[in-house]
Each structure stands twice: as structure tokens, then as C-alpha cells.
Amino acid sequence: MTTIRDVARTAGVSVATASRALNGHLNVTDGVRQRVTDAAALLNYIPHSGARSLTRQRSDAIGVVLPDLFGEYFSELVRGIDKVAHQAGLQLLLSNMHGSAQGTATAIRAMRGRVDGLLIMPPDTDPAYLVANLPPKLPTVLINYPAGSIGIPSVAIDNYSGARAMTEALLASGCKRIAHIAGPRDNRDARERLRGFVDAMRQVGDEHSPLILPGDFTEEAGAEAARLIIAGNVAVDAVFAANDMMAVGCLAVLRDAGIDVPDQIAVAGFDDIPLARHTYPALSTVEVHIADMGAAAMSLLLAQLQGDDLPAQNHLLQPALMMRGTTSIKQKKMRRPTAKNQREKRELS
């Protein structure tokens, strides 16, 4: 592999001059610069980024640490991150922590010296452990973590508001007995969505305690919940699943059982996965802009890198309701462009 010394020797100059010529410094004669660039091209010289990042105290790369690389959520998130990172000329270093807190620590350690900043979507564990393993001086933004407490800026979807808004929309469309298919108990998003649902139900002061069915975000869990409802002959006129996959599973079973959706039972999900538009009827859901969240996190990190010592804010992105065929049609498509939401969106662009 050719080094800058090879280039310098071939061009008949010192390494210092070669370095300056290649990096476009002004204090180098045109003739010399030409010789150096020619030599570099001839030898197919590519600078060694590791060595480079050692002297300049930066690597022009940022690390992204995710709990998993599965499915569309991840894909969208990375897409949003990449869009902003690419504009800023930054490379992306991806790492999978494979769920465990232990994995998070090793993944983060592996980033030291490779990246200028960190984007972390931590698993649902002890914040103290996370902070302990964070490189002290490395700019960091947390994704989807309620981290106001631990003094690190973060970006998250407002799951609570989204779930609450959907529940209120179902109530407004005339539903009385709404069942919620919950997500995994150890999942932050799921807990927040549940909380939003419960609070909305409390609001209307239903004498019944809100009906909550267990789930784990899988299609099968949604199907199982639907079977429970049918078999138990539970009086329910709407099902609000904590994510779209469960809603899809639920919808299929209800339909197969001959239950009319939305007239007998309305169905709603959360996430607005691409599939949601293609079920029959099309699934009403809460639209979350994952890519926007990634972009927002990256923008926040960029600001930190540029030295803005911004406070450890927690940016909450507002989701929007997408009312489609599985809920009755009082309103076709209802958005909630609150002033705050609008401002948020503008900041991203």
C-alpha cells in the first residue's frame, strides 16, 4: 500500500510539502503541486484515515449504535441520519449492540478514536450504566430515550401524545369500549403508548377499567388478542394496537371471523408501516416519521460538533393520525399540526 512518503519521493519533495499540496494549502507552488498530484495519481495513493484521524483530532465519521438491525424501523432511521450526515461530509459507522446492556458498552468502546460523535439508541436499561460507559468528551445524542435526566441531548417520538390522540379520535368517532393490545412490557415505546391510551380513557371517566390485552409487537400476538375477544365474547367496539403488526394480525382474524371492520369493531395501529395502506380495509394508524427522527438527532449532533454548547434538551417529535378504512369515517384524515409540531419540523430542514 502506497504512503505519502512514496508520493513525496516520486515527486521529489518532502513529505510535508506532499501533505500540503494534497490538502490544498495555499503556500505551495503550482508546479510542485502538479508534480505531487501527478505522483499521487500515478501511485494510486489513498490516504490512511486512521493515521489522519490521529493527528487532526477528528475522523469525519460519526458512530451510530442501535439495539438491532432488524426491519424497517432501523432502515428508516439510518436513512434519515445518513441524509444529514452526507450533506455534512460525514461517514457513518454502524454498530449493533444486540440488545444487551453489555453489548452497548462494548459497541460504544469500539467507537473511541473512530468517530467524532455518537448517536445512540440505548436499550431499555439503567441510564446510570449507560452514562458510565460513555466516553467523557464525545458529543452524543440519544435517540428515543427520555434522557432529560442524565444531561445528554436526545430526540424521541412523542408516543404518549400519539396514543392519546388516537384514543381520543376513536372515542370521538363514537366508540365506547376500546381494547388496547399492549406491546412488550420492557419496551419504552410500548409503555408510553399504553400510558397515552389509559390517560385518554380516564379522561372520559369510563366506569369500566380500560381493557388491556397483552402483546409483544408480533403479528401473532395481534391475532391471539382478536381470538380472545371473539372467544370471550367481550363487548368491544374498537381495538387499538400498540403497533401496526399487531393491528394487522388482529384485523385478519376479525375479518375471517366475519366481523365487520370498522362497523362492528374499529381497528387502529401505531407506526404507519408501508403495509398499513395495503390491508383490507386500509389500516388507520399513527404516523411516525422515523427518518425525521434520525435526521433531527443527526442535526443536533452536528450542532454540538460545531461547538454550540446547547442545553441537554429532549426534543419530542409529534406523530400524526392517519385515519383510513379500519375506523369509521367521521373524519377522513386528521392531522394535529400544533404550533410546537410545526416549529419542530422547520428546525429539521
Added chain:
Amino acid sequence: MTTIRDVARTAGVSVATASRALNGHLNVTDGVRQRVTDAAALLNYIPHSGARSLTRQRSDAIGVVLPDLFGEYFSELVRGIDKVAHQAGLQLLLSNMHGSAQGTATAIRAMRGRVDGLLIMPPDTDPAYLVANLPPKLPTVLINYPAGSIGIPSVAIDNYSGARAMTEALLASGCKRIAHIAGPRDNRDARERLRGFVDAMRQVGDEHSPLILPGDFTEEAGAEAARLIIAGNVAVDAVFAANDMMAVGCLAVLRDAGIDVPDQIAVAGFDDIPLARHTYPALSTVEVHIADMGAAAMSLLLAQLQGDDLPAQNHLLQPALMMRGTTSIKQKKMRRPTAKNQREKRELS
């Protein structure tokens, strides 16, 4: 940021000893090792990977250069790559070339010194340009590129065989006039699929030239093709789309027009995206294991890294037919476990 010299000083030893103690060399006293690890823990020492990769001539990371980061294809691919990479203790460095050949070059250059090997999914351009920009000594595997010619190992889906098999299955189920919705002309996969379709049609010696409709892999293109068929009143008893999204778009329009699928017109796609199981009727398609392809590519790269100087083979992964509701039910699910296919799969594990 604390360095190994800080650790050495705190532990009262030289940097050499500190390095040895931390890297688990045997020739260091237990007492000294303890002092060093204690000091490292106390100072929250994390080694600088850049400096590390400079002396050891490796970085324990591999670069993945992709044409885009959009959607599920990418996500699945990275998942497969990560699975194998993680087992081997390797980091993943992702880069988006943003479609252009120019972008490919810069992305690849940025990898120099950061990675021990390269996984590239090149855009559909001149192979010579690609080779010219490849670091000479860096182990590389190409993904989805017919690169037997340019002396670099590669892994690809056998789009030709898959398309041919599906077309033959449609013919076998009694369809006579099959229309193909083609993908973008500048897309390799699309061209191969078209070729498979055409060859299969030639085989049966139809007097008509095979009916080919233009498309661009989008849902709307599929819908447009369906409208064309309906409006033109074309005598067609099957539509084979070059990917699932077009098949989905086509299916929706046909169904809305009151055409019975599969009895009047059968529909088939390619890819087996998750959505395919959820359309109504469920979409028959060609199942490609993207994740497996990523894993295979990574395995091939690992072999290269371990010094096996394997020949520049082109591994072809065989897809399988998934016959569902949108084709008539002569056979429910037909696999083609050829001897070659079986061997291929075993090699991956």
C-alpha cells in the same frame, strides 16, 4: 481524553508494560497486571482505535458500500452481513454512494485505513471504473454484480433462474398469454428477470412475441400497467411483475376493476416482501433471501481475510417460488431444491 501513557503513569509502569497488560500478554506479573487494569478502570481508559489500527495492520472493521439506504432490501442485506460480522468480532462501516459512480469512488477512498475488507454493491456502471478505484490490496467482495470478468469474488441472486421458474410455473398452471411488467432498464436485476421471462416464453414456442410492459419498480407503475391491460382490453391471463411493489399496484387496480384474480388473470411478483403475504389474495412471488446473500458475501470476505486465496468465483444464490393466492392452485408451494442450490446453502452456514 485519557491515553495509555496516563494509565502507565498512574500504575507506575512503562507504556509498553501497560499495553501488554491490557492486551492480555502472558509475560506480565499478576500484580502488575492488576495495577494496570485498576488504573485503566479508574481513569475510564478506552484505547484509541485509530492509533491501534495504525500499528497492528488491521482495524477489525469492514466497510459496506451500498447504492442507497432506502427500504427493506438494504435493511435485510445489512442484517445478514451483520450477523456474520458480529460473530467474527468485526465492526461495520456503512457508506452510501448515492447512486453515482463518482460517489462510489469517494466512498471507497474514505474506507482506506478504516477497514480490513470491503463489501460493495456497485451501481450499474462500467466495471473498469470500479476496478480502477479499488484499493489494490484490500480484500473485496461484490454484491449483486456479475463480476466473474473483473477478477473479484462476488455474490448474487440468480434473478434469471427465478424469473424463468416463475414463468414456467405460470405456464404449467395453464396460463397462455402472460404479460411481464419490466423494471427500470438500467437495473441489472430487472434486466435479468426480463431475460428469464423471455427465455421461458420462447421455450414454449408461442407464436406471439412476449408481451412486455414498461415499469420502474414502483407501485404506481404496476397500477398503470394494469390500467393499460384493462383499457386496451388486451387478452392476458397472467401478469408477472418484475418486483412485488408493481405486482401489488397491479393487483389493486385489477381487483377494483372487478377482475377475478387469479381465475381471470393470475398475478405474480418477485422479492417476497413482507407485504406480499398480506395482500388479498396473497401474492404469489419469487422468494429471495437478501439476508442470506449478505451473510454469504460476508463469509466470503472472511475467508479472504483469513488468507484463503480463493478464486474469483461468482456465487449465485437460488431463489424459490412462493405460490400463494394470486395464481391458480395447481401447486400450493413449489420449491426448486436443485443439487446446486442445496450445496450453496450449506456453504453459507
Added chain:
DNA sequence: ACATTTCTTGAAACCGGTTACATAGAAGTG
């Protein structure tokens, strides 16, 4: 007891770049 081998440790070189400082020659000034 002394010679020889083995083991632990430290000093210094090195990986491949960048940059502070020194220097020599060119250009500018009175």
C-alpha cells in the same frame, strides 16, 4: 558458588499522516 537460561520490564522505534518551527532564497524597501 558460578554459568546459563528464562522471565519481566523499560527505552526506543515505528505505523502514516499533519504541523510547528527553522531556513534559504526571492522579493520589497530605503
Added chain:
DNA sequence: CACTTCTATGTAACCGGTTTCAAGAAATGT
């Protein structure tokens, strides 16, 4: 023409690790 200022280039130090080599200490053999 002698003096200063400026500019292009080279020398060497440095970034933060790893590793070779040498040396001293400890263990072993005779």
C-alpha cells in the same frame, strides 16, 4: 546595495498506540 519581509520548502516532533530489542532479575543447572 544592504537590509528587512515574505514565501516556499524541509526537518523534526507529535498524535496514541504496539512491538522489537536490550537489560536486569530471577530461576535453573552443574
